[in-house]
Amino acid sequence: MTVSPDVSLPEGLLTTPGAHASAPFATPGPVGPCVRGLGDPGSLLLAGAPAGAGGGGLDGHLDTWGALPGVDGAGVRALLRASALDGRGGGGFPLARKVETARLAVGHPVVVINASESEPASRKDRTICAERPHLVLDGAALVAVALGVDEVVLHLHRSPDSAAPALTAAIAERGLRGVADPRWRVSAGPDRYVSGESSAVASFVDGGDARPLFTTQPLATIGPSGRPTVVTNAETVAHLAVIARIGPDAWYAHGVPSSPGPRLVTVTGAVPHPGRVLELSGSSTIGDVLEADGLPAPPAAVLVGGFAGTWVFGDEAWQTPFTRDALRCVDAEPGCGLLGVLPHGACPLVETARIVRYLAGESAGQCGTCVAGLPRLAGACEDLASGGLRRRGVRRMSALGDTVLGSGACGHPDAVVRLIRSMLSVFEDDVTRHLAGSPCRGADHPPVLAVPHADLVVGRDDQREWT
Amino acid sequence: MSATIRIDPILCRGHAICALFFSDGVDLDQWGFGKVAVAVVDNPRDLRRARRAAAACPNGAFVVAERVATPSVRA
Numbered sequence: 001m002t003v004s005p006d007v008s009l010p011e012g013l014l015t016t017p018g019a020h021a022s023a024p025f026a027t028p029g030p031v032g033p034c035v036r037g038l039g040d041p042g043s044l045l046l047a048g049a050p051a052g053a054g055g056g057g058l059d060g061h062l063d064t065w066g067a068l069p070g071v072d073g074a075g076v077r078a079l080l081r082a083s084a085l086d087g088r089g090g091g092g093f094p095l096a097r098k099v100e101t102a103r104l105a106v107g108h109p110v111v112v113i114n115a116s117e118s119e120p121a122s123r124k125d126r127t128i129c130a131e132r133p134h135l136v137l138d139g140a141a142l143v144a145v146a147l148g149v150d151e152v153v154l155h156l157h158r159s160p161d162s163a164a165p166a167l168t169a170a171i172a173e174r175g176l177r178g179v180a181d182p183r184w185r186v187s188a189g190p191d192r193y194v195s196g197e198s199s200a201v202a203s204f205v206d207g208g209d210a211r212p213l214f215t216t217q218p219l220a221t222i223g224p225s226g227r228p229t230v231v232t233n234a235e236t237v238a239h240l241a242v243i244a245r246i247g248p249d250a251w252y253a254h255g256v257p258s259s260p261g262p263r264l265v266t267v268t269g270a271v272p273h274p275g276r277v278l279e280l281s282g283s284s285t286i287g288d289v290l291e292a293d294g295l296p297a298p299p300a301a302v303l304v305g306g307f308a309g310t311w312v313f314g315d316e317a318w319q320t321p322f323t324r325d326a327l328r329c330v331d332a333e334p335g336c337g338l339l340g341v342l343p344h345g346a347c348p349l350v351e352t353a354r355i356v357r358y359l360a361g362e363s364a365g366q367c368g369t370c371v372a373g374l375p376r377l378a379g380a381c382e383d384l385a386s387g388g389l390r391r392r393g394v395r396r397m398s399a400l401g402d403t404v405l406g407s408g409a410c411g412h413p414d415a416v417v418r419l420i421r422s423m424l425s426v427f428e429d430d431v432t433r434h435l436a437g438s439p440c441r442g443a444d445h446p447p448v449l450a451v452p453h454a455d456l457v458v459g460r461d462d463q464r465e466w467t
Numbered sequence: 468m469s470a471t472i473r474i475d476p477i478l479c480r481g482h483a484i485c486a487l488f489f490s491d492g493v494d495l496d497q498w499g500f501g502k503v504a505v506a507v508v509d510n511p512r513d514l515r516r517a518r519r520a521a522a523a524c525p526n527g528a529f530v531v532a533e534r535v536a537t538p539s540v541r542a
Contacts, residue, residue: 214475216532367476368500403496409476 025247031254033282033321035292038131043279044242044254044262045235051131056166058173061134065245068138076146076244077103083248084260085240088124089114089198089233090306090336092324095240098230099146101220105228109147109220111182112205113140115167115234116157116189118196119306119336120358120452124264125234127277129156129163132238133170137181139237142244144182147230151183153205157191164188190466193307193362197410198231199224200364209466211364212410235264254281258325263337265322267293269303269448270343280322286339287318301342301426303449305335307355308415310422311348331422340449347442349430351449352423353381358451359416364466369407374416376400381420387434394431398424469509470533472517474501478528485520485529492517501529 036043039050048064049055055064071079080096087093102109113136117125129136140152156164164186171184187205189195195210198219204210206225213224223229239261243251254262262281268274272294280289286302298318301311310332312320320326327333342348360374380397383389389397401417408414424431434440472492474485481499485492492513493501508514514531521529 214477216473368479368481368498369476369496372498372500373496407476407496407500407502 025249029253031281033280033284033288035278035280035284035288037276037278037292038127044246044251045128045132045135045238045264046277046279048132051166056131056133056170058134058170058177058179061132065135065138065241068141068241069244071142071145071244073146073148076142076240079142079240079243079248080146083239083243083251085236085243085251086260087233088235088239088263088337089196090119090308091198092334095143095232095236098218098220098232099143101218102147102228102230105221107222107227109149110153110202110205110223110225110227110229111140111143111147111149111151112153112155112187112201112229112231113143113234113237114155114196114198114201114231115163116155116196116201117234117336118157118191118193119308119338120193121266121268121275121340121450122306122336122338123266123275124277124337126161126163128235128238128264130166133163133166134174135238135241136167136234137170137174137184138241138244139239141181142240143230143232143237149182151185153185153187155187155189155201155205157195158188159191162188192364192466193359194364194410194412195466197412199410201231202229204467211366211466212408212412214409256283256321256323256325259323259334263322263334265289265337265339267339267341268450269339269341270299270346271295271341274450283321283323283326285319285321286312289322289339290318290341295341299341300344300346301348303338303340303342303351303355304330304332306338307359307451308411308419309333309335309338309340310418311342311352311426312422313426314342331425342448343445345442346445346448347385347430347440348423348427349381349385349434350440350442350445351447352419353378353385354447354451355449356381356416356420358453359412359419361453363412364410367408367413369404370413373400373404373407374413377404377416377420381423384431384434385440387437387440389435391435394424394435468511468514468533469507470514470517470531471507472503472505472521473530473532474503475528475530476500478526480526480528482525484523484525488520488523489513489516492520 038046054060189204189210197212199213202223219229298314302317312330357378360378404413405417483499494504521531
């Protein structure tokens with residue numbers, strides 16, 4: 001018999017930050033909105049010199065942060081609760097609850113740090129692993145302490161720009177310097193979109209395919225190995241390493257109640273520095289982030305939260321704080337922290353069609369409705385973008401979306417439907433213009449968002465290896 | 468006595484046999500892949516149908532997880 005994680009939590013697990021009386025840390029005031037880049041003063045995760053200037057080494061790390069304070073398992077769990085640290089891989093699930101569920105479940109837990117970052121345009125996990133590997137490893141070691149395990153798996157994708165070399169070098173350096181660490185196991189999986197999903201990661205780490213599983217219970221209760229499995233994002237554990245140093249309250253003060261702590265975002269598309277990672281605090285707006293990268297005025301639209309995110313009208317996005325509550329008001333979620341900027345003059349329908357075609361080709365090929373439905377949705381989006389669809393075709397596309405929604409073992413098909421729905425509602429005028437057969441104002445605009453395999457007309461029907 | 472019914476979308480191959488046995492419990496899409504319409508079955512007639520649907524599925528995708536009634540704490 002299994003109890004849901006909500007029920008199995010002991011009293012006081014979800015206490016509000018600041019409720020712990022015996023904190024050895026000073027209680028700071030809230031941090032105002034600010035956006036910082038790598039090495040900028042005031043930043044937390046990105047503090048210190050760049051990796052090239054020695055910031056990635058253990059000495060640079062210790063200069064910036066000092067040694068990791070000795071905490072026991074209960075201490076780490078208290079830090080997790082007090083900080084309300086939420087997962088930064090896209091789900092936003094509180095790490096305290098994952099850890100607590102795994103601790104109370106039957107069996108010795110498996111801990112996996114997910115640094116695969118399969119979102120093609122996202123760079124935050126790669127950046128934090130390459131520039132601040134010791135922060136990630138410190139945090140991973142703390143999760144191991146919280147669960148009393150002696151091995152941690154670091155999972156990455158086999159991509160050309162993988163942060164595996166930086167992490168392996170950091171592990172070797174720590175070994176030589178005698179840092180008290182768990183055993184590290186670096187795992188390199190296939191570079192596919194759905195392979196970064198937590199159950200796919202858990203499956204791969206257990207020796208199976210890097211494809212999502214149909215789960216009826218949380219992985220933290222029982223993973224594919226039969227043991228409770230905690231899969232958590234690399235940025236998330238890096239935050240934990242900071243929390244252990246500055247205290248949960250000081251960390252929490254960098255955020256707002258719906259989005260505690262500072263967060264990393266990646267800007268991409270029509271921005272001065274595509275692929276740049278920024279750290280933001282407080283109720284910084286999307287406009288603040290884009291301005292920090294050098295964009296002077298609101299763009300046409302912003303794709304918020306990754307390819308599996310939603311479109312937000314540019315003027316609206318500019319004013320919207322990048323926090324869970326504020327984004328919900330514009331039907332968006334922080335997701336993996338990606339902000340894809342669509343310039344004026346580009347066609348949003350073309351951009352969406354390219355993304356949907358890519359995502360359709362990235363289906364794991366497991367669930368029937370996803371396999372059959374996503375290519376059709378992609379075709380409909382392409383027809384709409386090229387002016388070959390009438391009002392009835394749009395209605396049919398929406399109906400197909402309703403069918404596809406909730407049909408898969410993972411959230412992949414749902415994400416595609418949400419993206420299409422947001423396109424249809426945010427770009428209503430563009431849709432109408434395309435239906436009327438008026439010339440598209442973005443017909444000659446070069447592609448904006450870097451979509452992998454965009455040269456392929458059809459999705460990848462080759463089911464490349466998943467191992 | 469109640470049971471939770473689930474269709475494993477990875478195992479489902481769209482034979483749609485479950486819908487023959489338990490038509491109100493399953494929504495089929497245009498390809499024959501099923502989604503459960505009612506997640507919890509608590510009357511004996513539907514439970515019987517759900518069990519038949521589970522037994523008939525050639526892929527074992529239709530799962531009936533029966534819950535044994537626990538004695539109520541309140542008298």
